[in-house]
Structures are given as C-alpha cells and as structure tokens.
Amino acid sequence: MSTIIDLGKLRFNWVGQWDTTTVYEYNDVVTHGGDAFVYIFASTSNGNDTTDVAYWGKINEGISWQGTWNASADYKLHEVVHHANNSYVCIADTTSNQSPPDATYWEILATGIQFEGEYDDTAGYDVHDVVYYGANTFVCIQNTSGGNNPTDVTYWNSFSHGVKWSSTYDNTSSYNKDDIVSYGGNTFIAKQNTVGNTPDDAANWETFSSGINYVGEWDVAVAYKTDDMVSHGGSIFIALSAAVAGTNPNANPGTWTKLTSGVEYRNDWDGSTAYKKDDIVSYGNGAYIAKQDSTGSNPASVIADWATLSSGTQFEGDYDNTAVYAEGDIVNYGNYTYVAKQGTTGNNPTDTANWNLMTKGISNTGAWVTGTDYVQDDLVSYGANSYTAAVDHTAAATFAADLSAGKLTKFSSGIDWKGTWTAGTFYKVDDIVSSGSSAYRSNTDHTADTLSNDAAYWDTIVTTDAIGVDLYASSDQGTIIYKGTTATQELTPGIKGNVITSQGTNEDLVYASLFSLINMERDITNSYAVAVFSGVGTDNISDYININAEGILEMDVTDGGVYSIDHATGNLYVDV
Numbered sequence: 001m002s003t004i005i006d007l008g009k010l011r012f013n014w015v016g017q018w019d020t021t022t023v024y025e026y027n028d029v030v031t032h033g034g035d036a037f038v039y040i041f042a043s044t045s046n047g048n049d050t051t052d053v054a055y056w057g058k059i060n061e062g063i064s065w066q067g068t069w070n071a072s073a074d075y076k077l078h079e080v081v082h083h084a085n086n087s088y089v090c091i092a093d094t095t096s097n098q099s100p101p102d103a104t105y106w107e108i109l110a111t112g113i114q115f116e117g118e119y120d121d122t123a124g125y126d127v128h129d130v131v132y133y134g135a136n137t138f139v140c141i142q143n144t145s146g147g148n149n150p151t152d153v154t155y156w157n158s159f160s161h162g163v164k165w166s167s168t169y170d171n172t173s174s175y176n177k178d179d180i181v182s183y184g185g186n187t188f189i190a191k192q193n194t195v196g197n198t199p200d201d202a203a204n205w206e207t208f209s210s211g212i213n214y215v216g217e218w219d220v221a222v223a224y225k226t227d228d229m230v231s232h233g234g235s236i237f238i239a240l241s242a243a244v245a246g247t248n249p250n251a252n253p254g255t256w257t258k259l260t261s262g263v264e265y266r267n268d269w270d271g272s273t274a275y276k277k278d279d280i281v282s283y284g285n286g287a288y289i290a291k292q293d294s295t296g297s298n299p300a301s302v303i304a305d306w307a308t309l310s311s312g313t314q315f316e317g318d319y320d321n322t323a324v325y326a327e328g329d330i331v332n333y334g335n336y337t338y339v340a341k342q343g344t345t346g347n348n349p350t351d352t353a354n355w356n357l358m359t360k361g362i363s364n365t366g367a368w369v370t371g372t373d374y375v376q377d378d379l380v381s382y383g384a385n386s387y388t389a390a391v392d393h394t395a396a397a398t399f400a401a402d403l404s405a406g407k408l409t410k411f412s413s414g415i416d417w418k419g420t421w422t423a424g425t426f427y428k429v430d431d432i433v434s435s436g437s438s439a440y441r442s443n444t445d446h447t448a449d450t451l452s453n454d455a456a457y458w459d460t461i462v463t464t465d466a467i468g469v470d471l472y473a474s475s476d477q478g479t480i481i482y483k484g485t486t487a488t489q490e491l492t493p494g495i496k497g498n499v500i501t502s503q504g505t506n507e508d509l510v511y512a513s514l515f516s517l518i519n520m521e522r523d524i525t526n527s528y529a530v531a532v533f534s535g536v537g538t539d540n541i542s543d544y545i546n547i548n549a550e551g552i553l554e555m556d557v558t559d560g561g562v563y564s565i566d567h568a569t570g571n572l573y574v575d576v
Contacts, residue, residue, distance in 0.1 A: 012038060020047050024055075033076030033090060035061050049093075051077075063089055071097045075105070084126030084143070086111050113139060122146050125155075134176025134190070136161050151177070151193065169199055184213050184225025184239065200226060200242055212238060220246050220274070233264055233276030233290070250277040250293055271296050284314055284326030300326035300343025313339065319349055334375025334392075335363040350376070350392060362388065368402075370395050380408070383428030384416035399428075400445055415441065423448050432461070 015022065018030040018037070023046045028039040032050040041048075041055045048055040061078070069081040075090040081100065082088075088100035091107050100106040111128065119131040119138070129140040131150060137159040138150035150156040166173075169181040169188070179190040181199060187208040188199035197204040215222075218230040224243040229236065236259040237249035249256040266273070269281040269288070272295075279290040281299060287309040288299035299306040301324060308327060316323070319331040319338075322345075329340040331349060337358040338349035349355040360377065368380040374389040381387075382399050387408040396402045414430065421433040421440070424447065431442040440458035448454050498511035 018050055020049075022046055024048075029059070031064070033064055033078040033093075035078055051093075069100055071099065084114070084128065086128065119150055120146075121149070130159055134164055134179050134193075136176075136178060149193075171196055171198065180208055182213075184228045184242075186213075186225075186227055198225075198242070218249055218276075220248075229259070233278045233293075235259075235278065248293055269299050271298070280309065284329055286326055286328060298324045298343060298345065300324060300329075300340075301345050302343070321346055321348070330358065334389075335377040336360050348392070368395065368399050368408075370397055370399075374407075379411060384414035384430040386411040386414075398445070421448065421454075423450065423454075427457070433458075 012027050012029045013025075015024065015028045015030050018032040023044050024030070024039040024041075025044045026039055026042060030037050030039075030050065035050070036059050037050040037056040038059050039055060040057045045055060050056045050058075064076075064079045066073075066075065066079045066081050069083040069088070074096075075081065075094045077090055077093060079090045080087055081090075083100040086100070086108055088106040088108055090105060092105045094105045098105040101108060113128045113130050114126075115130045116123075116125065117132065119133040124143070124145040125131070125140045126143050127140055131138055131140075133150040136150075138156040139159045140155060141157050142155045144155045148155040161178075164176070164179050166175060166179045166181050169183040174195045175181065175190045175193065177190050177192050181188055181190075183199040186199075188205040189208040191204055191206055194201075194204040199205040212227050212229050213225070214229040215224070216230065218232040218237070223245045224230070224239045224247070226239055226241050228239040228243075230239075230249065231237075232249045235249075237256040238259055239255060240257055241255055243252070243255045247255050249258070264276075264278065265280045266275065267282065269275075269283040274293070274295045275281070275290045275297075276293050277290050281288055281290075283299040286300070288306040289309050291305055291307055294302070294305040297305040299308075313328040313330055314326075315330045316325065317332060319333040324345045325331070325340045325343065327340055327342050331338055331340075333349040336349070338355040339358050341354055341356055344351075344354040347354040362377050362379050363375075364379045365372075365374065366381065368382045368387070372395045373393075374380070374395060375392045376389050378389040379386060380389070387403075388411045390407055390409050393402070393407045396405070396407075399408075402408050415432045416428070416430060418425075418427065418431045418433050421435045426445075426447045427433070427442045428445050429442055433440055433442075439461040441461050442457060443459050444457050446454075446457045500509055500511060
C-alpha cells in the first residue's frame with residue numbers, strides 16, 4: 001500500500017524501493033540507491049529507470065549502506081559497501097560481478113585497514129590488509145592473489161617490527177626472520193627466512209641467549225646440540241658441539257666433556273640391556289664394573305668390557321657347552337667337578353686355561369655304544385670286561401677302533417658264558433663257549449664262520465678228547481658212562497673204598513685204591529720216618545696199612561713207631 005504525503009498543494013505517493021515491474025503514476029515517490037525520485041510522467045508506466053529524466057525527477061540525493069560487497073548482488077547508484085578494508089559508493093548501477101575498486105562502478109568513500117591474522121601463502125589479500133609474518137606485521141599495498149610473501153616489497157610494507165617465540169627448533173618447520181627458537185641449551189633468532197637449517201648455522205641464525213639444557217639419559221638414537229647435558233652411566237656430560245646420533249659420551253671426548261664421574265648399580269646383568277662405562281652388575285656369584293659401553297657382552301667372559309669387582313663360588317650342575325659361566329662357577333663334567341677360573345663359554349672343563357679340577361670320580365655309563373660321547377674316566381662294559389675312557393671322545397664305529405686308538409683302558413677282566421658255539425653269532429673278547437666236550441675263550445671280536453675258519457679266534461680252556469669227563473646217566477644202577485679215547489665206555493663200580501682213576505696205555509678210567517707206597521725211609525736228622533706215596537702202583541697201600549676190627553689204622557712196619565698221613569702232601573709220618 002502506498003502512502004500519500006499531503007504537502008498542501010503538493011501531493012506525493014510513497015511507493016518504496018524502485019522496482020522495474022511496478023507500474024508507476026504521477027507523483028509516486030521511490031528510492032533508488034541512496035537517492036529519492038518522483039514520477040513526473042503524465043501517464044502510468046513501468047520499467048523506466050530512475051535515471052530516465054522523462055519519467056523521474058530527483059528530489060533527494062543520499063547514500064544507502066549495503067554492508068559487505070556481495071559478488072552476486074546488483075547495486076544501484078549511491079549505495080555504499082565495505083570491501084577490502086575500504087568503503088565504496090556505487091556511481092553506476094551494477095548488474096553483475098563488478099567488484100570495487102572498479103572505477104566504472106565504484107568510488108572510494110573511506111580508506112581503512114583490516115587485520116587478517118597469520119599470513120597464508122594460499123590466500124588472496126587486498127590493499128590495507130594487515131598480517132602477521134614471523135615476528136613482524138605487514139600491510140598490503142597491492143592486491144595479491146597469493147604466493148607473494150610479505151617480504152616482497154611490491155605487495156607489502158612493514159607495519160611493525162618485533163620478535164616471535166617459536167618454541168623448540170623443528171627441522172621440518174619453516175621459520176621467518178626474527179623467529180626465536182630453543183636449540184640445545186641456547187636460544188637463536190632467525191636472520192632470514194629459513195627451512196631445514198639448524199640454529200648452529202651462522203648464515204641463517206644468531207645466538208639470542210646461551211645456557212645449558214639437561215635432556216636426561218643419553219639416548220643412542222638422539223642427535224644432541226651444543227650445551228645439551230646428559231647422564232650416561234654414573235656420570236654427567238655436556239655437549240661441546242652438535243653431536244650426531246650414536247656419538248657416545250664415553251668414547252667421544254672431542255664432542256662431550258665429563259662434568260661429574262660416578263658409578264651406577266644396574267642389578268643382575270641382562271644380555272639385552274645397553275650398559276655404560278662404570279655401570280655395576282651382578283652376574284653368577286660375582287660383581288662386575290663396565291670398562292666401556294657394551295650390549296650383550298657377558299661380564300664373566302668378555303674381559304675387554306668388564307672388570308671383576310668381587311667373586312665367589314656357585315654350583316651350576318652338569319656342564320652345558322652353550323651356557324655362560326662366571327669365575328667361581330662349579331660344574332660336573334663326566335666323573336669330575338671343575339671350578340671356572342674366569343668367565344667362559346664353550347670351553348670344555350678339561351681346558352686348563354679356563355677351569356681347575358676340584359674332585360675326581362668314576363661314572364658307570366653301562367654297555368659301550370657306538371656314537372656315544374664319553375668323557376675321561378667314564379666306565380663302560382664290553383662283553384665280560386670293563387673299561388674306562390682314557391680321554392674325552394665320541395665312540396667310534398667299533399669298540400676295537402676305540403681300544404686300538406688308546407681311547408679306552410681295561411679296568412677289569414671277566415668271562416661271559418655264551419653257551420654252545422653257533423655259526424653267524426657275533427662274539428666279543430673273553431666270551432666263553434662250548435664245542436663238543438671242550439670249552440673255548442674268544443681272543444678277539446668276531447662273527448663266527450665255520451669251525452675250521454673260527455679256530456684262530458679261540459683259545460682252548462678245557463678239552464676232553466684224551467680222557468673223557470662228560471658223564472651220562474645209565475639205566476644200570478651204579479654204572480657210569482663216559483667218553484673214552486675212541487668211544488663211549490661203561491665204568492663198572494669197583495670194590496668198596498676204591499676211587500676212580502686212570503691207568504693203562506690209553507689212561508682209561510678204572511676203580512682202584514687211592515695210594516701206593518713208593519718207598520719208606522727214616523729221617524734220622526728230624527727223628528721221624530717218612531713213607532712216600534703216589535697214585536696206584538705196583539705196591540698197593542693195602543699191603544702195608546690195615547684197619548683192624550676196632551677201626552684203628554695199623555701199619556705193618558718193624559720199628560714200632562706211631563704213624564700219621566699228611567693229606568696235603570700224601571706223606572706218612574712216624575714218631576720214633
């Protein structure tokens with residue numbers, strides 16, 4: 001609804017903002033841009049711009065604030081916008097993106113600045129934009145679409161000068177002139193824009209303040225700076241210059257200087273722990289101090305890295321060739337015990353450079369077996385005999401090979417009854433067999449072949465080929481069957497009191513008296529008579545000695561002496 005303004009004889013109709021579609025009539029008043037217009041044409045119309053003086057008369061000229069310039073908006077004459085720190089007034093209607101300060105459409109109304117924060121190399125900046133860059137601020141003097149660093153005097157002027165604290169130096173960060181960083185124990189200020197140049201590079205940095213920076217325990221993976229202070233082992237070190245990673249304080253006096261010395265107890269030694277010079281550890285039954293930095297160096301065996309502080313003894317059981325032993329460790333090895341003279345690994349206890357013998361003994365390991373590891377004085381059995389290991393060795397393929405090589409020494413002898421000799425059987429030294437009526441003892445290890453071929457390997461113990469001793473039971477009571485010289489024979493029982501003996505050409509067995517008198521003589525010197533007897537002969541002892549009815553032994557001699565028989569010698573003695 002339009003508003004009628006009655007000024008006496010003048011009547012105006014306020015319509016509002018001019019619009020190209022509205023139909024206007026005489027005395028309609030509109031605003032367009034910052035100005036006011038009255039419709040002066042006699043007939044109604046629409047679409048006639050306020051600049052067309054045939055239809056409109058300007059009754060007031062002013063400005064209209066539209067806020068920040070918008071590229072998508074249309075602007076009219078005398079409308080005012082804010083753009084890039086300045087205010088602009090429209091001097092010609094715009095119907096597209098005609099941005100200030102395009103002089104065809106805009107005229108600057110007021111100049112100002114706008115703070116845009118930290119400089120962004122990808123952003124566009126307008127005249128009078130102010131940014132931080134490093135420790136300084138800069139004002140844009142020429143519009144830039146990006147990439148023109150504030151140190152570029154074509155686009156920027158210095159607005160204020162200062163310094164900027166940028167914390168600890170980072171090798172990947174970009175620094176601007178007058179940026180301040182900490183590096184080691186010191187602070188540095190950038191002399192110019194720089195990336196990747198450490199603060200000890202005098203071309204890009206200068207010292208702002210000096211000091212010492214304690215950074216804790218030395219770390220092999222860290223690159224240290226001048227005046228960095230670290231602890232290492234029981235000592236404190238300060239870097240004299242920049243140190244690349246892995247520059248050990250103990251081993252590089254040109255890079256590090258020792259401020260204080262000391263020792264540090266690190267408990268039980270661990271093969272995975274990195275130890276420093278003067279570290280103290282326990283290992284086995286002793287204590288050790290590090291002579292230099294090391295990792296995985298056993299205190300007991302690597303004397304280049306460790307020195308013994310104290311030692312003792314500790315029983316470690318059976319020797320293990322893979323174990324690490326410390327000085328004073330005691331082990332069993334074979335039949336002996338040994339004590340370590342120093343740290344050692346893989347050195348057999350018989351190695352006198354590393355071990356001392358404590359006690360000796362013998363260990364029974366059972367039957368000898370090829371391929372078995374034997375140690376000195378191990379006791380083994382082989383066949384009927386026992387042997388001790390003369391030296392440490394691995395058993396050869398045959399027992400004979402070990403014996404001939406001097407690796408075994410006979411400890412005791414014996415015999416092993418194997419029964420009847422059998423072809424194809426493996427026999428050992430001192431095995432006993434029977435063959436027929438004879439017995440034999442093996443004199444070497446061998447496998448039985450044939451009787452004729454095997455004869456060389458046997459020693460005869462007993463043979464009965466001359467006088468048979470194989471006795472057989474008979475169906476006839478009291479009859480003895482025996483093997484004679486040529487055939488089996490029967491021995492018929494003899495007279496009561498007879499014994500079995502041999503006589504005759506073939507020494508066949510017979511029953512006969514036990515004694516025969518060979519001679520009898522008197523020993524005057526010793527005052528007794530001597531009767532000498534042998535086996536059965538021509539003169540039967542029954543011719544001279546009888547047992548009377550009372551069971552008393554009598555001898556028919558002339559001197560009347562009292563006689564006795566020595567059963568050990570077979571001699572008859574008489575007291576006279």
